[in-house]
Amino acid sequence: xxxxxxxxxxxxxxxxxxxxxxxxxxxxxxxxxxxxxxxxxxxxxxxxxxxxxxxxxxxxxxxxxxxxxxxxxxxxxxxxxxxxxxxxxxxxxxxxxxxxxxxxxxxxxxxxxxxxxxxxxxxxxxxxxxxxxxxxxxxxxxxxxxxxxxxxxxxxxxxxxxxxxxxxxxxxxxxxxxxxxxxxxxxxxxxxxxxxxxxxxxxxxxxxxxxxxxxxxxxxxxxxxxxxxxxxxxxxxxxxxxxxxx
Numbered sequence: 001x002x003x004x005x006x007x008x009x010x011x012x013x014x015x016x017x018x019x020x021x022x023x024x025x026x027x028x029x030x031x032x033x034x035x036x037x038x039x040x041x042x043x044x045x046x047x048x049x050x051x052x053x054x055x056x057x058x059x060x061x062x063x064x065x066x067x068x069x070x071x072x073x074x075x076x077x078x079x080x081x082x083x084x085x086x087x088x089x090x091x092x093x094x095x096x097x098x099x100x101x102x103x104x105x106x107x108x109x110x111x112x113x114x115x116x117x118x119x120x121x122x123x124x125x126x127x128x129x130x131x132x133x134x135x136x137x138x139x140x141x142x143x144x145x146x147x148x149x150x151x152x153x154x155x156x157x158x159x160x161x162x163x164x165x166x167x168x169x170x171x172x173x174x175x176x177x178x179x180x181x182x183x184x185x186x187x188x189x190x191x192x193x194x195x196x197x198x199x200x201x202x203x204x205x206x207x208x209x210x211x212x213x214x215x216x217x218x219x220x221x222x223x224x225x226x227x228x229x230x231x232x233x234x235x236x237x238x239x240x241x242x243x244x245x246x
Contacts, residue, residue, distance in 0.1 A: 045089045046100070053089065056218050057081050060226045072237060081229055088229055092220035099213040106210050131193070134186025141179040148172030 045053060061074050081088065089096060152168030155161070 045085055045096075049096075050085075052214070052218060053085060053221065054082070056222055057226055060222055060230065064227075064230060072233070077230060077233060080233060081226060084229065088225035089221065091225035091228075092217055095213070095217040095220040099210075099217040102213045103210050106207060131190060134182075134190050137182040138179050138186065141175050141182055145172050145175035145179055148175060 057078060061078060148168050149172030152165050152172055155165035155168065158165075
């Protein structure tokens with residue numbers, strides 16, 4: 001019974017919503033098939049944007065919870081919208097295409113054919129070496145300082161005091177000074193590397209442009225795609241209920 005109702009609901013939606021009618025198999029002959037082949041291809045929703053689509057859908061479902069049809073729960077309406085995701089995305093095709101284009105430009109500002117080995121890439125090994133030395137040198141020097149000082153102080157408590165104790169203490173304090181110096185040099189090196197590799201103003205502007213394009217796509221997807229689809233679902237359910245009423 002529930003499966004029959006869902007089939008009737010889908011058929012009703014196909015009659016009510018022109019964009020949904022594209023997904024219904026043609027029963028009128030080859031003319032409709034030819035016309036469908038002439039239509040432009042609908043934009044494909046990329047996998048990385050699937051989360052944004054589902055998030056927008058969940059937000060709309062949460063705000064429209066009081067008006068949900070009694071025969072359908074939120075999960076059923078969500079499943080129907082996900083099944084028609086490509087058709088819903090087509091209602092905001094221009095905004096989605098702009099968003100994808102801006103995002104790709106931000107990811108590769110030098111163009112898709114730019115070589116991967118450029119000046120910025122050449123600086124990365126140096127920055128990595130600086131980071132390794134900034135972390136490794138203080139650890140090594142500090143460990144050596146602790147060992148020499150500990151042994152020196154232990155030997156210094158012996159009676160008679162061995163002459164090597166003073167040498168070990170002097171060496172330990174030398175390594176302590178080296179530890180402090182390496183920490184200071186490492187911090188300065190990391191600061192210079194961060195300043196050298198910080199994003200330029202254009203990159204920050206592009207990131208803001210990506211966020212703006214993403215928000216515009218989601219708003220268009222909500223106003224022209226998801227909300228009308230759910231509204232048609234409610235209307236179709238109401239129509240079927242009236243038709244089936246005694």
